[in-house]
Every structure is written in structure tokens, then in C-alpha cells.
Amino acid sequence: MRRALTFALATIALGAMACGPEHGTGTRTPVGSPSASASADAVLPIDTVKPVDPAVVPTVSGEDLKNGVRLVSVARAGAALAEIRVVVRVGSADDGDHAGTARVVARAMQAAYGARAANDGRAAPQIDAIVRPNATTFSFRSAPDGVGPTLKAIAAAFGKTSLDAAETKAAATRLTEDLKAERANAAEIGPRLVQRDLFIAPIGRHPYSVLLLSGEDVAGVDAKSASAFLSSFYVASNVSVVAVSPLASDALRATAEEALSSLRTGDARAADVDAPEGRPRPMKVMLIDAPAQDPVEVTWGKFGPTAAQATDTKTRLFGATVVDRLARAGVPNVRFEVSPFRGAPLIALVRAELPQASAADAIAKLHGLLTTFDTPNASELVAARNIVTGEIQRAIDPPRALADTLALDVAVDAPENALERRTIELPATEAVDVGLTGNAIVGHDGILVVVGDAKVLAPALTKFGEVDVLDPATLTRVRSVGP
Amino acid sequence: MRFPSLLVAIALSVAVVGPAEAAPSAGHGTHAKGKPKAAPPKAPTSPKKPGKKKHAHAQAPKVTAPAEDPPLVRPLVAIPEPVRIADHAPDALTLVAADRPDATDVTLVLRVPSGAGDDPADQAGAALVTARAVEHALTGEIRGLREVGGDVAFEVDADASVVRVRVPRGSIDAALEVLSAAFSVEIAPADVDAAHASIGAVSTEEAASDRLFALAYQGWFPYEHPTEGDARSRGALDDKAVNALHRQRWAAEHATLAVVGSDAHALVDAIKARFDGSPSAGKLAPRAGTLQEQTNQRTEDVERAGAHASIRYAWALPTATPAEMNALDVAARLVAEDVEAAVGKLSMAAIVRARVERRVGPSVFVIEVDLPDDAPMKKARHAVEDAFVALSTKAATGIELAHAKEASFLDVAAMADDPSALAAWLAAGGARFEDVRVALDAVTSENVRAAAAKLLGPLTRSVVVVRDPARAPKEKAS
Numbered sequence: 001m002r003r004a005l006t007f008a009l010a011t012i013a014l015g016a017m018a019c020g021p022e023h024g025t026g027t028r029t030p031v032g033s034p035s036a037s038a039s040a041d042a043v044l045p046i047d048t049v050k051p052v053d054p055a056v057v058p059t060v061s062g063e064d065l066k067n068g069v070r071l072v073s074v075a076r077a078g079a080a081l082a083e084i085r086v087v088v089r090v091g092s093a094d095d096g097d098h099a100g101t102a103r104v105v106a107r108a109m110q111a112a113y114g115a116r117a118a119n120d121g122r123a124a125p126q127i128d129a130i131v132r133p134n135a136t137t138f139s140f141r142s143a144p145d146g147v148g149p150t151l152k153a154i155a156a157a158f159g160k161t162s163l164d165a166a167e168t169k170a171a172a173t174r175l176t177e178d179l180k181a182e183r184a185n186a187a188e189i190g191p192r193l194v195q196r197d198l199f200i201a202p203i204g205r206h207p208y209s210v211l212l213l214s215g216e217d218v219a220g221v222d223a224k225s226a227s228a229f230l231s232s233f234y235v236a237s238n239v240s241v242v243a244v245s246p247l248a249s250d251a252l253r254a255t256a257e258e259a260l261s262s263l264r265t266g267d268a269r270a271a272d273v274d275a276p277e278g279r280p281r282p283m284k285v286m287l288i289d290a291p292a293q294d295p296v297e298v299t300w301g302k303f304g305p306t307a308a309q310a311t312d313t314k315t316r317l318f319g320a321t322v323v324d325r326l327a328r329a330g331v332p333n334v335r336f337e338v339s340p341f342r343g344a345p346l347i348a349l350v351r352a353e354l355p356q357a358s359a360a361d362a363i364a365k366l367h368g369l370l371t372t373f374d375t376p377n378a379s380e381l382v383a384a385r386n387i388v389t390g391e392i393q394r395a396i397d398p399p400r401a402l403a404d405t406l407a408l409d410v411a412v413d414a415p416e417n418a419l420e421r422r423t424i425e426l427p428a429t430e431a432v433d434v435g436l437t438g439n440a441i442v443g444h445d446g447i448l449v450v451v452g453d454a455k456v457l458a459p460a461l462t463k464f465g466e467v468d469v470l471d472p473a474t475l476t477r478v479r480s481v482g483p
Numbered sequence: 484m485r486f487p488s489l490l491v492a493i494a495l496s497v498a499v500v501g502p503a504e505a506a507p508s509a510g511h512g513t514h515a516k517g518k519p520k521a522a523p524p525k526a527p528t529s530p531k532k533p534g535k536k537k538h539a540h541a542q543a544p545k546v547t548a549p550a551e552d553p554p555l556v557r558p559l560v561a562i563p564e565p566v567r568i569a570d571h572a573p574d575a576l577t578l579v580a581a582d583r584p585d586a587t588d589v590t591l592v593l594r595v596p597s598g599a600g601d602d603p604a605d606q607a608g609a610a611l612v613t614a615r616a617v618e619h620a621l622t623g624e625i626r627g628l629r630e631v632g633g634d635v636a637f638e639v640d641a642d643a644s645v646v647r648v649r650v651p652r653g654s655i656d657a658a659l660e661v662l663s664a665a666f667s668v669e670i671a672p673a674d675v676d677a678a679h680a681s682i683g684a685v686s687t688e689e690a691a692s693d694r695l696f697a698l699a700y701q702g703w704f705p706y707e708h709p710t711e712g713d714a715r716s717r718g719a720l721d722d723k724a725v726n727a728l729h730r731q732r733w734a735a736e737h738a739t740l741a742v743v744g745s746d747a748h749a750l751v752d753a754i755k756a757r758f759d760g761s762p763s764a765g766k767l768a769p770r771a772g773t774l775q776e777q778t779n780q781r782t783e784d785v786e787r788a789g790a791h792a793s794i795r796y797a798w799a800l801p802t803a804t805p806a807e808m809n810a811l812d813v814a815a816r817l818v819a820e821d822v823e824a825a826v827g828k829l830s831m832a833a834i835v836r837a838r839v840e841r842r843v844g845p846s847v848f849v850i851e852v853d854l855p856d857d858a859p860m861k862k863a864r865h866a867v868e869d870a871f872v873a874l875s876t877k878a879a880t881g882i883e884l885a886h887a888k889e890a891s892f893l894d895v896a897a898m899a900d901d902p903s904a905l906a907a908w909l910a911a912g913g914a915r916f917e918d919v920r921v922a923l924d925a926v927t928s929e930n931v932r933a934a935a936a937k938l939l940g941p942l943t944r945s946v947v948v949v950r951d952p953a954r955a956p957k958e959k960a961s
Contacts, residue, residue, distance in 0.1 A: 056587040078585055080562035080899040080916075121556040121885035124893070125816070141893055143560035173832040177853060180791060181834075294683025327626050357680040383630035390588070390632030390651060397587040398901035473789070 057423050058396060060406065061249060062416040065257050067265060070240040072406055072416055073252055076399055082147045082245030083399045085407035086127075086138040086154055089240065090233040090269050093133040093207035098225045100175070100218035103131045105163070105229050107171035109138065112157035123149040133208045134342040135411030141400070144247055151241070151259035158234040159262050162227035171226075176215040183212070183475075186290065190299025190449035191349060193475075195339065197284055197447050198303060198347060208341055212475070235266030242406045244399040283445045283465045287481075289454035290472045294356040295333075296452035298363065300370055302441050303345040304338065312338070312418075313388070313425040314437040315348055320384035321376045321434060322350060325369055331362045340412045348441055359452060360460040367463045373442045375435025384434065385426055392423060454481075554882035559889065559924045562896045562916055565743075565905065570751050572758035575736035579909045582747035583902060589655050589744035591648045592906035593662050597732035598642035599712075600705035600770060600844065605719070608682070608712025612720050613670075613728050614644040615678035620668045621661055628657045635661060639710055642843045644733075645910070647903055652744060659757040666735050672722045679720070682711050687790040691949045694783050698945035699797040699847055702775030706844060737767055741910035743902040774801045774845050782946040790951045792854040794864055796871075797945045801845040803938055806922075810934035811839050811848055813926050816887035817879050818935075821870040822852060829866055831858055848939060856954045864948070868941070875936035878928040892923050 058074040065071055095101045106129040117123035124140035127150070131137075142150050163171075182188060192211045199206040241256055304315045319336025326334045331352065339347040350370065354362045376384060395405040396419070409418045450457055454469045461467045462483040469479050565581040572578055602609045618625070618637045625635055633650035635658075646665060650658040685693065693709040700706040708716070735758055742750045777799065803811065815837040826833035834853040840846055850871075854863050879887070898904040899916055 056585070076585065076900075078563060078583075080896050081893065083900075118886075119554045119882060121554065121882060121889060125886040125890040141897060143562075143889075143893075143896075145557075145560060146889075149555075170827075170832075173830075174834075177832050177834050177855065180856070181853075184791065292684045292686075295681070324626075324630060327629065332622065332626070355677075355680045356683060386630055386632035386651075386654075388632075390629075390634060390649070393587040393632070393651060394634070394649060397585075398903075400897070400901065 056393070056396060057420050058244075058402065060416050060419065063253065065236075065253070065260065067261060067263055068237040068268075069256070069260050069263065070410070071243070071253060071256050072240055072410060073243040073245070073249060074399075074402060074406070075247070075249055075252075076244055077246055079244070079246045079399050081141045081399075082144055082243060082247060083141050083403040084139065084147060084150070084245070085242040085403050085410075086151070087240045087242060087407050087410045088136045088138075088158075088234055089134065089238045089411065090229075091131050091133045091135045091411075092210055094229070094233060094269060095207070095210060096225070096229075098221045099210050100172075100213045101221050101225055101229045102136055103175055103213070104168060104171045104218055104221045105226050105234075106131050106136045106138075107175050108163050108167050108226065108230075109154075109157050109234075111167070111171065112160055113138075113153050116156040117150065117153035120149040120153070122146040123153050127154065132411060135407075137407050137411065139403070139407075144245060147243070147245065147247065147252070148255040148259045151256060152262075155260045155262050158230075158239075159264060161231060163223050163230060165223045168221065168223040168226045172218045172221055175218050179213050179215060179218065186288075186293055186297045186451040187353075189288065189451060189475075190297055190351065191301070191337075191339070193286060193449045194299055194301030194349065194447040195347060198301060199344070208344065231264070232266065233269055234264065235268075236260070236263040237266060237268040239263060240407075240410045242403050242410060244403045244406070283448065285448045285461050285464045285467045286450070286470055287454050287458055287461055287467050288449070288451045288470045288472050288475070289478070290451050291453040291455070293452045295353045296356055296359040296450060296457065298350075298352040298354060298359075298366065299449045300350040300366070300446060301448075302348050302443075302446035304348045305345065305437060305440055312340075312346070313422055313429050314433050315346065315441070316388045316391070316422075317376075317381075317384045317426075317429055317434045318373070318438040318441060319348060319350070320387040321380055321438065322369055322373075324380060324383050324387065326352075326365065329365050329369070331365050340408070340414070342412045356452065356456070360456060363450070363457065363460045364463065370442055373435070373438035375438075376431050378431070381431045381434065385429075388422075388426055392419065392426070395419070554880075554885075556881050556885040559892045559920050561920060562899050564915060564917055565899060566747070567909065568747050568751055570755070572735065572740075572755045574758045576754075576758045577739040578742070578751055578754060579739065580742045580747040580751050581905055581909060582745065583743050583905075584745050586652075586744045586902055588649055588651045588902075589658065589742065589750060590902035590906045591650075591658055591662060591743075592741045592903070592910045593646040593648075593665065593738060594741070594907075594910035595644045595646075595665075595733050595738045596642070596767060597644040597728070598640055598843075599708065599710040600641045600842070601732065602705070602708070602712065603728075604704060604771070605716065606712070606724070607708040607716035608710070609717075609720055609724070609728055610644060610732075611639045611682065611710050611712070612675065612678045612717055613725050613732070614639045615681050616670045616674040616722075616725050617665055617668060617729065617733065619674040619677040619681075620670050621664055624657075624661045624664050628654075628661050631657045633657055641706055641710070643911075645907065647907065649903065655750070655753055659754065662740065663757055666733055666738075670722055670726050670729060675720065675722045675725050678725075679717060682717070685709070685711070687785065687787045687949065688793075690787075691785045691793065691795055691947050694785060695795045695797045695849070695945055695947045696847070698781040698783060698947070699799045700774065700845075701777070701781065701945075702773065703799075703844065704772040705770045706842065731765070731767070739910045739912075741906040741908075743906045743909070770844070772844075774799060777943045777945075780942055780944055780946065782948070785947055785949045786952045787949075788951055788953060790949050792856045792858050792860065792951070792955065793949045794852045794854065794860070794867060795947045795949070796850045796867075798848045798939050798943055799845050799945075800839075800848060800938055803846065803934070806930065807934040807938060808839060808841070808846065809922050810926050810930040811938065812891045812923070813884065813887045814874060814931045814935050814939070815839055815848070815850075816890050817883060817931065818850065818870060818874050821873055822850065822867050825866040825870040826852065826854070826863055829859075829862055831855055831863065833863075856951060857956055859956055859958055860948055860950060861958045871935075871939060871941075875932055875939065878932055880928075884926075884928050884931070888923050888926060892920060895919050895923075 060074055062072045092102045110129050113127050122145050124142045124146055127138045127140045129138050140150055196209045196211050199209040243252055315338055323334050323336050333353045335351050337349040396402050448464055458467050458481040467481040468477045471478050568580040570578040597610045599610050614637050628635055631654035635648045638645045648658045697707050744750050819835040819837040822835045823833050837850045839848050852867055898908050
């Protein structure tokens with residue numbers, strides 16, 4: 001796992017900053033000791049903003065197909081392949097009484113796709129699926145002539161009227177293996193716990209908090225509930241297709257129109273989640289006791305401002321400022337992400353990967369920067385704008401990243417021109433805006449999750465408050481350590 | 484040893500299930516022209532002459548295939564070939580560029596022949612420590628790069644150290660500052676300390692992979708050890724040793740810099756102006772070691788509390804021809820599905836990853852099978868190994884083969900659209916995409932069967948079985 005974090009993620013971050021559930025700031029590079037070297041002060045003079053070149057911001061087209069499917073597309077004439085995302089705007093928040101239903105159905109759809117694509121050599125050999133709270137996104141890449149056959153096979157899979165017991169069990173069994181890997185992934189457990197514990201409903205569990213499924217959960221999903229989910233939600237009006245491809249818009253529309261004509265019709269799923277207030281929560285510190293974990297994984301999460309879309313750029317500039325300040329303080333392996341949700345505030349995440357030997361010192365620095373936030377000075381603002389500019393450019397290119405960015409926007413009902421809006425807002429956002437936003441986010445509250453050696457780290461973490469030490473296998477509290 | 488880099492592993496792996504985004508990076512291509520040091524992506528051997536482009540758009544019949552129709556098989560579709568520019572900087576740095584008119588920024592990949600396979604025999608981990616020390620020594624320059632909107636990542640695999648940079652076009656100076664300083668920087672003791680501290684513990688899964696490759700490469704030192712080496716082998720690496728290794732390996736004359744962006748000629752000129760001369764580092768010492776012929780299956784158990792069950796197989800491929808390597812790429816796609824189905828018959832779910840990992844030295848074919856923690860391992864193993872046998876005895880159907888080839892080629896073709904992957908491909912001496920396409924298209928079921936029969940036999944494989952003894956069921960000895 002450690003090597004996966006230090007190498008693969010760093011690389012993937014370069015290639016696809018926006019392919020995950022969040023958009024990020026910063027990177028995960030291997031070296032990360034707070035002890036800065038002699039050349040650390042040899043910083044290039046930063047006196048100019050390098051704005052995103054408007055010429056490279058893609059024109060995003062949106063149109064409705066006859067059966068209600070929304071087609072969101074970007075034409076890339078020189079691209080070799082088509083990157084397609086089929087977004088079904090239902091996800092884990094729609095599980096209802098059976099946690100895991102959305103994921104079991106997505107698994108079953110992958111299997112059904114394979115059976116239906118098996119006879120056409122043009123169709124993508126497989127489709128991937130990611131289930132988030134607001135959407136289930138099926139993705140594939142294909143040669144241009146494979147778009148139609150692949151969409152057709154997906155539509156045929158979605159068109160199943162029910163799932164039988166064997167299909168449901170097979171999907172649940174495979175999913176169990178995924179869940180095992182998810183729980184074992186130290187890099188991913190932090191964001192999941194943050195999301196779980198920020199979305200606390202006034203009574204019971206909030207739909208967005210259902211993230212840490214167990215094998216028992218998915219084993220409880222029966223064919224009846226899976227079939228009901230499929231037939232109710234996998235309908236044309238819930239489907240958007242995001243395409244970044246060399247196909248001309250007319251050809252793409254005709255292809256999608258024909259391939260998806262067999263989709264069921266039905267009512268669109270309303271965004272009816274019980275949105276919690278973006279109210280501050282008392283700081284909760286969780287330390288998952290994993291003595292061998294190196295580097296130490298740190299995740300700090302807070303709700304962003306309530307009007308998520310309006311303040312998205314300000315939040316990103318806040319995050320870029322934090323990342324830059326930490327780098328200047330000798331903690332370079334930090335990145336900032338936002339997790340947007342439909343009908344609820346986004347979550348702002350600061351994630352750090354710290355060498356075990358220096359983690360305690362770095363955590364002390366994190367505490368200083370995450371409990372107070374000073375309005376950025378002119379130089380910091382320029383750097384933050386540049387950092388976010390770089391992120392936007394990496395979200396535009398390669399096509400895979402652009403397709404993921406657009407699919408994420410679709411999932412949370414963000415405007416289809418959100419990318420363009422961000423590029424316009426960026427140079428217009430002033431330091432005072434960033435300062436106000438940052439001050440609304442930081443403070444002595446939120447969720448902090450650390451995976452590492454409790455003996456070494458617990459004392460450092462008490463700066464943030466009482467520390468709950470969790471068992472790494474069960475994630476249950478084994479003891480508390482007071483300040 | 485984790486090789487190639489995980490990115491490459493991801494690019495070539497066949498995740499039969501799961502939401503992983505393939506990050507295209509490597510896997511197919513010819514050797515670097517005139518530079519034997521570069522990692523050899525696929526060496527296509529085509530019975531057909533390239534240039535006979537088949538435009539499948541035009542060729543593909545207009546068929547809406549209902550299930551009962553005969554399978555639709557068509558040739559792999561040709562993709563646009565990036566225009567490449569080859570050059571040298573005044574300091575002998577090899578430059579290769581690809582013009583990408585619609586690029587939003589500039590991507591640079593520096594490939595230095597300093598991989599784990601180059602580690603001195605008693606200093607396993609030296610390449611990694613050196614790369615990380617360089618990165619730490621450049622903390623200020625890297626921060627400067629990020630503050631103009633750029634990004635950088637350092638990686639080390641078995642054959643090379645690689646620095647990937649993306650930067651807005653107007654800020655390319657900041658990128659060149661980092662890359663040129665990577666050659667000239669003096670590494671301080673604090674940088675080496677930080678590099679050592681950055682190398683953490685090895686997980687059970689990584690330990691299992693390390694053992695697998697140690698078994699597969701037994702007798703050939705450069706690929707036997709993990710990239711990290713171990714605490715003892717790294718112990719002797721002080722700043723003096725690291726600086727010596729850095730001077731020898733991180734020299735412009737031995738390195739390749741690939742750049743992808745719009746107006747590539749102008750980018751090349753900018754690079755040449757920056758890399759304007761440095762002292763010669765001398766010739767690189769050749770690697771030592773010979774891969775011994777394996778005549779018995781080698782098996783090891785990795786048993787640890789909390790370990791997740793898996794079975795991992797590897798075959799070193801010292802005698803594989805380029806054509807056979809292509810066939811094995813296709814075989815990896817086919818066998819992954821077969822293994823999953825075979826394990827499924829035991830009412831178990833398996834996550835299967837199969838891939839060919841290409842190296843400058845002998846490459847390796849890897850299959851990893853993740854199983855439920857309470858899986859009966861012997862039964863599962865029999866099922867998995869039966870699937871291997873089927874690979875060499877049963878011919879794939881036309882449509883199975885077509886899907887396997889399509890999947891393999893899509894990973895390569897995706898690099899044409901991804902500036903970071905394309906630059907890495909170019910820096911490693913990757914072949915023209917058209918050559919790869921033609922070579923893959925030429926693979927037949929018989930090629931796959933024959934390559935599997937020759938190269939994936941039971942006596943030449945290495946096996947590592949991972950489990951938690953507390954969770955694994957008791958099984959009778961077979």
C-alpha cells in the first residue's frame with residue numbers, strides 16, 4: 001500500500017487530477033520531511049498570475065435526447081479514443097433500507113454488460129463502475145466506432161426488468177471483495193470516516209454517511225430490493241451521458257439516440273436528501289492504531305460554505321493557500337480536495353502523507369495552520385491562483401480527466417459550464433474573499449482522522465482535542481486520550 | 484521488487500472487476516532507437532508491413548447485432564500518430580518531443596537510467612534513495628514550480644528514475660529549473676536523511692510481491708530485490724555514496740527528456756537553451772547477473788495475521804521473442820477471465836490481475852488472484868492452475884481474441900490522448916502506435932496458445948501464497 005501511495009498516486013495525480021471523487025490541490029510526492037534543505041528558500045519570484053488560457057477551456061454542449069437522456073459532450077477532433085461516462089443520477093444515498101443496494105446493482109450491471117457486449121468486437125471489453133452518494137457512473141473508453149455498440153449494450157443491461165437471486169448474490173459476493181480492499185486502504189479510510197461523521201442526521205443516519213459498508217450489509221441486499229432499485233431508478237430521465245470524443249456532435253447525438261433508445265422511461269429521481277446544516281461540529285479526532293503504517297495518513301475534513309457552487313472557487317483558493325503555506329513550513333506532501341454533494345455543502349479535505357519519523361512534528365504544524373486562517377497576502381494569492389489554474393488545466397486534459405470532471409459536475413447538478421465559470425471566477429476572486437471563506441472553514445471543529453502508530457502520534461494529536469484510538473480492523477474505539 | 488512502476492502495472496493489468504481507471508503508460512512498443520538503455524516497451528513483430536492503414540470506421544459493417552447474430556470481429560482501429568521530433572541538447576541530453584496542438588499545458592518526462600536494477604550489489608535501494616534525495620534537495624525549486632501552477636512527481640522502477648512535470652505553457656522556465664537542477668544539485672546530508680525517512684514499512688501485499696519477483700528472478704541479481712532494498716542494504720548510503728551514484732547516473736548524456744505540448748519545435752528550442760552543457764559523466768557500467776534456467780516450480784507461503792488471501796504467479800521470460808510478448812499481452816487478458824470463471828465455479832469471488840511487465844532485462848508475466856480470506860487455498864489453486872493449462876491447450880474463439888486484443892490496444896491508444904503517458908512512452912523509447920496496432924492485430928489464437936505452452940509452463944513458474952493462518956480453513960494435504 002505504501003508504495004502505491006508514494007508512486008502510483010503521485011503519478012496518477014499528474015495524469016488525472018480529477019479522476020477521483022474529489023478535485024484536488026497539491027500532490028503526493030514521495031519525499032516529505034519537514035526538515036527543509038538549504039535550497040528550500042530558493043523560490044522563484046512569483047509576481048504574475050498565469051490565467052487559464054480561454055482558448056483551451058472546452059466548449060461543453062448539453063442537449064436532451066428524445067427519451068430524456070441528457071447528452072453532455074465535448075468534441076476533441078484530434079483525440080484517438082472516445083471517453084464516455086454514463087451517469088445514472090442515483091447512488092448510495094438512494095439505498096433506502098438496504099445499505100449497499102446501489103453498489104450491488106452497479107456490479108450486476110457490469111456483469112450484464114459483459115454478456116451483452118460479448119458478441120461485438122467493437123464494444124468496449126469492459127465497463128467500470130463507481131458508486132458515489134449522488135450517482136453511479138459507468139465509464140469506458142473505446143475507438144470511435146465502439147461508442148454505439150457499447151452504449152447499446154449498456155442500455156440493454158439497464159433494460160433488464162429484474163435481477164434474479166443468483167445475479168444478486170454473484171454481484172454481492174464480488175462486492176464483498178471490493179469492500180475488503182476498501183477497508184484495508186489506509187489512504188481512503190480517512191475521507192470515508194470524515195464523510196460518515198460530518199453527515200450526522202438529526203435522527204438516525206444521513207444517506208450521505210453510509211460509506212463503510214460491510215460484507216454483512218451487502219449480503220442483506222436481496223433480489224427484490226435490487227430489482228426494485230433497478231427498475232425504478234435506471235430510467236432514461238436519470239441518465240446523463242458525458243462524452244469527450246473525436247466524434248462530431250451530430251454523429252455523436254445520432255449514435256447515442258439510437259443506442260439508448262431502448263432505455264426504460266420513468267420518473268427522474270428527485271434530489272430529496274435531508275440536507276444537514278453546514279453547522280460546525282465539535283472537533284472529533286480519530287486515530288487508527290496501525291504501528292506499521294508508514295507514511296502516516298492524515299485527513300482533516302470540514303463542511304465548506306453552504307452555498308457550495310457559489311463559493312467553490314473561493315474554497316479552492318483557500319485550499320491552495322493552505323497547501324502552499326504548509327509547503328513553506330516544510331510539510332510538502334499535502335493536498336486539498338473538495339467533495340461536492342447534491343443539495344448539501346461540499347466537504348473540504350486536507351490530506352497529508354507524512355513520514356513516520358517526522359509525523360508528530362508535521363501534525364503540530366498542521367494544527368497551527370488548520371485552526372486559524374489569515375487572509376492571504378498578495379504573493380500568496382498569486383500562488384494560490386496559479387495552483388488552482390494548474391488544477392483546472394489538468395482537469396481539462398487528458399480527455400479522461402475532462403470526462404471525469406464533467407461526470408462529477410453532472411452528478412451533483414452543477415451547471416454544465418461550471419469549468420468555464422471557475423476559470424472566470426478565478427482571477428476575480430480577491431484575497432478578502434479567500435480570507436472570509438477560509439475563516440468560515442477552519443476552526444476548532446471538524447473531523448480529523450489519522451492512520452499511524454498511536455503511541456507516537458496520540459500526544460501530538462491531543463492539540464486538536466480528545467483523541468479516540470480505534471482498532472484498525474473493526475474501526476471501533478478502544479480508548480481515549482485526553483489533552 | 485515492484486516493477487515496473489505501479490503506473491505501468493496499472494496500465495497493463497487486467498482488472499476483470501472493479502472500478503479502476505486504467506492509467507495508460509506503457510506496455511507496447513519497440514526498443515529505443517540507438518539507445519539500448521531505455522526500457523523496451525513492446526517490440527512489435529508484424530507479418531504485415533506498417534502503412535497499410537485499415538480505417539475501421541469505413542470498414543466496420545453497419546450492423547446492429549442482435550444476440551443471435553454471428554460475432555462481429557473487426558481489425559483494430561488505427562489512431563492518429565503524434566508527430567515526433569528527435570534531437571539532442573548541447574549537453575548531450577536526448578530530446579524527444581511530440582506536437583499536440585490542443586494541449587492545455589506542457590508535459591515533460593525526464594528518464595534517467597538509474598533503476599533498482601542498477602543498484603550496486605550491496606546497496607539495494609540506492610536508486611530510490613538517490614531519487615528521493617534529489618527531490619528533497621530541490622524542495623525550493625519544486626515549490627516554485629507549484630506556485631506557478633505546475634506539478635511534479637518522482638518515480639523509481641526497476642530500470643529507471645523518472646521525473647514527470649506538468650506546467651502551464653507560460654511557466655516552462657520553472658519546469659526547466661527543476662529538471663536542470665536535478666542533474667546539477669549537490670545532495671546534502673539532510674537530503675539523504677529525509678530520503679531514508681521517506682521509505683516506510685512494507686505491507687503484506689508488497690512483501691508478497693517482493694517474494695514473488697525474488698523467486699522469479701532467482702539467480703539474476705538486478706531484479707531480485709525490491710526497489711526499496713531493506714534497512715541494512717540502505718544503511719551504507721550516506722551523502723557521499725549518494726552523490727557518487729547521482730554524478731554517475733543522473734547525467735544529461737545518459738538521460739532522455741520527452742516533452743509534449745503545442746508547438747513542440749519551440750519547446751525543444753527552449754530546452755536546448757537551458758541544457759547547454761555539462762561535464763561528461765563517463766560510461767555507465769553494465770549490469771551484472773544472469774538469469775538461471777528455472778527447472779522447478781518455486782513456491783513460498785507468506786503467512787501473516789491480518790493478511791488477505793491471494794495467490795500470485797510469475798514467470799520470468801528470458802527467451803520470449805517480441806512476437807511472443809505480444810501474444811502474452813493478449814494471453815493476460817484471456818487468462819484473467821478464465822481464472823475468474825474457474826474460481827467462480829467454487830462459489831468464490833476472485834479479483835484477478837494479469838499482465839506482462841516489460842523490463843530492459845528479462846520481462847515477467849504475472850497473475851495475481853485475490854480470494855476471500857476463508858477460501859480453501861488448495862482447491863482455489865487447482866482451479867486457477869487448470870485455467871493456465873487451458874490457455875495453452877484450448878484456442879480462444881475469434882470474439883474472445885478480438886476483445887482481448889481490443890482491451891490491450893485501448894490501453895496503448897489511450898496514451899496518444901494523455902500527455903503525461905505519451906511523454907513517458909516517448910522517454911522510454913516507445914514504438915509508433917501504428918506499429919503496435921499492426922503487431923497486436925496479427926496475434927492469432929494459435930500464437931497465444933503456443934506462447935503460453937512455451938513460456939507459462941508449470942516448472943518455470945514461481946508461486947507465492949498469502950494468507951492469514953487464523954482465517955484460512957484447514958485443508959488436507961493433496
